[in-house]
Amino acid sequence: MNAARWLVQALAAEGVDTLFGYPGGAIMPFYDALYGSGLKHVLVRHEQGAAFAANGYARASGRVGVCVATSGPGASNLVTGIADAMLDSVPMVVITGQAPTALMGTDAFQELDVFGMTLPIVKHSFLVRRVDDLPRMLAEAFRIARSGRPGPVLIDLPKDVQVGDAAHLPAHAPLPVDAVAPPTYAWLHAALALLSQASQPVIYGGGGIALGDAVAAFRTFVDATQIPTVLTLRGLGALAATHPLNLGMLGMHGSRAANLAVQEADLLIVVGARFDDRATGKLAEFAPNARVVHLDLDACEIGKLRHAHVGVCGDIRHTLTTLTLPCAAHLHGRHGAARRDWRATCQQRAREHAARYDAPGDTVYAPALLKRLSELAPAAIVSCDVGQHQMWVAQHWRFDDPRKHLTSGALGAMGFGLPAAIGAQLQQPGAQVVCVSGDGSFLMNVQELATLRRYGLPVKIVLLDNQALGMVRQWQELFFDRRYSEVDLSDNPDFGAIAAAFGVQALHVDRADAVEDALRHLLAAPGPALLHVAIDQAANVWPLVPPNRNNAEMLDATSAATPTAEDSRHALPA
Structure with missing residues (x-):
């Protein structure tokens, strides 16, 4: 032993x-110990794929994802996936091999200070001596x-320790999870006082709802209060997309x-959200008339930005x-009539500004394709890469569960989609898992097609190909x-x-x-399958809040607004 x-x-x-x-x-003794054990090890084709697959496994389930790599380049290839888990609060344990303790600090073969490298992107690190x-x-x-x-934790394991008696x-x-102390009730009266004075309240929900296993409580709260609700990218699904009080995603897109x-709100009830810059736009002008009730597990987020x-x-x-x-x-007391009028106004706007899917022409319109796919596969777990297609999924897929939407939110890591889909499929073998990718993102971890095939995973890939880095191209066009x-990317491979x-x-x-026949054939295909979708290179994601503007100043395809030089100085693609 x-x-x-x-x-x-x-x-x-x-x-x-x-x-x-x-x-x-440096991790070979661990792999020797795996031989014949009851643990299922999934051999990916790149360590970044391992980190993203463990990440997708954890996102889809709420369980701890585990990934393993050797020292040096093996460990450094995990870094992007670790950072993604840290920024999106995904529970992971990362195990890396390390040079023997006697050789540490001597520039030994494949020695790398992964402990030091990852300090800013983990909850904690352990070097087992x-x-x-x-x-x-x-x-x-x-x-x-x-x-x-939740978040990632690193265990760096020298080779000689692995073979020690x-x-x-x-x-x-196992140790129990730390209990979260309930807040004192002093806040309750203050929150109720603000609510009783509000005539235009809005609920602003984020990724903390799913992390806190609070989806059912959140839906009950919305139904009981009848307050119009907006969601962040990682909050999508906390309230069903078809719910009459769901106004959709807020922010840049x-x-x-x-x-x-x-x-226009005079009160924001913020639930598990962190006032991310992609959600708020120009922070100084975000919800300028609103008082804030902020509910969050992490004390550091309360008051950090607003x-x-x-x-x-x-x-x-x-x-x-x-x-x-x-x-x-x-809510039945003072301002009750005003709140009813406010709710009706918000719902009327949602109807007036609902997305249209009747795009002219014979070419494929990506939003319409994704909306139709969400109707054909309503229970699917969707894993996205990063770019225009990510925003189209967020806007047009009808999510009913936040754990069915796997996306690299805070880090925005291209190459996330396929390995995360692999992790989700292995966690839920009977589920329909769809990976939506772009031609830029897909090639970043295309080697994981080999993992799909080896394990016979029935992941369905929708590859939107506009022969460009679409989101960067859109920003270069506008700003x-x-x-x-x-x-x-007009020289893309076949x-x-x-595949x-x-x-x-x-x-x-x-x-x-x-499109209809193609989607049906894709979903009916046995095993893994890829649908290559050619779309117009000039297609843009609308609406869009320009940089350094508040969220009311949205551009759309017909907008006459002209971006300024000030905009371009702040321009960073989504």
């Missing part, structure tokens, strides 16, 4: 059934990853109804449950005087041939009248 074999048994005791990785010299430290460190790693605001170590005992509601008149730090589910009945009772610098070379069935569509 060496430490590597003890670690394999301990992972099983923590409830780990699947892990993602790629072997190498002695076998006897392993039980405490492993238990702490899983406890920290799960507790409070562990016969004396006790069987692993949000709906006009959502952004106007927030800008003053909270009432800040409630604690378990969101508990807070919402406590708040629901008193809020509903207060950089059409100086199209390094966005041309994606169908690539076929990996043994993945490929379909193609380039006409609007063929």
Whole structure:
């Protein structure tokens, strides 16, 4: 019983059934211990794929995702996936091999200070120098990853520690997750006082709703209060897209109804959101007349970017449950008529500014294709890459569960979609999993088609190909005087041939009248399949809030607004 074999048994005791990785010299004892064990190891074709697959596994389930790599380049290839997990609060435990302790600090072969490299992008790091430290460190790693605001934890494991004698170590005992103390009730009266004075309240929900297992409580709160609701990118699905009070996503590519509601609100009830710059636009002009009640598990988020008149730090589910009945009772009092008029105004705007799908011409209109796919696969888990297609999915897919929308939100990492879809499919083998990608993003981790094929995973890939880095091209068009610098992808490979070379069935569509049949054939295909969709290179994502503007100043395809030089200085693609 060496430490590597003890670690394999301990992972099983923590409830780990699947892990993602790629072997190498410094982690070889661990892989030897995996041989014949009950753990399912998924061999990806690049370590970044391992980190993103563990990430997708965790996002789809709320469980801890686990990935493994060797030292040096193996560990450094995990960094982007670790950073993504940190910024989007995804629970992960990352295990890396390391040079033997006697050689650490000598520039040994494939030695890299991954502990130091990852300090800013993990909740905690452990460097295991002695076998006897392993039980405490492993238990702490899983406890920290799960507790409070979730996130990634690194365990760096030198090779000599892995082969050290562990016969004396006790069987692993997982530590309980830290209990979240409920907030005191002093805040309740202050929140109710603000609500009783509000005539134009808006609920602003974010990714913390799903992280706090508070979806049911959030929906009950919305139904009880009948307050118009907007959602962030990672909050989508917390309230069903078809709910009459759901005004859609707010922010840079949000709906006009959502952004106007927030800008005119006199009270924001913020639930598990962090006032991200993509949601707020020009922060100094965001919701200028609104007082704020901010509910969040993380005390650091309350007041960080916007003053909270009432800040409630604690378990969101508990807070919402406590708040629901008193809020509903207060809403029948003063300003009740004004609130009803406000609700009617918001809903009327949502109808007036609803997306249209009757685009002229014979070419494929991506929003219409995605909206139709969401109707044909309403229960699907959708994994997105980053770019125009990511925003089209957010705008036009009808999500009913936030854990069915896997997207790299804060980091915006291209190459996320396919490996995250692999992780989600392995976590839920019976689910319909769809990866929506773009021609730029797809090639960043295209090698994971081999992983799809090896494990027979029935992931369906929709590849929107406009032969350009679409979002960068759009911003260069709007804010950089059409100086199209390094966005041309007209020399893309034959994606169908690539898929076929990996043994993945490929379909193609380039006409609007063929979309229905193509989508049905894709969903009916046994095993993994790719639908290559040719779309217009000039297609843009609308609406759009220009940089350094408030959310009411939205551009659309017919807008006469002309971006200024000031805009271009602040321009950063979504």
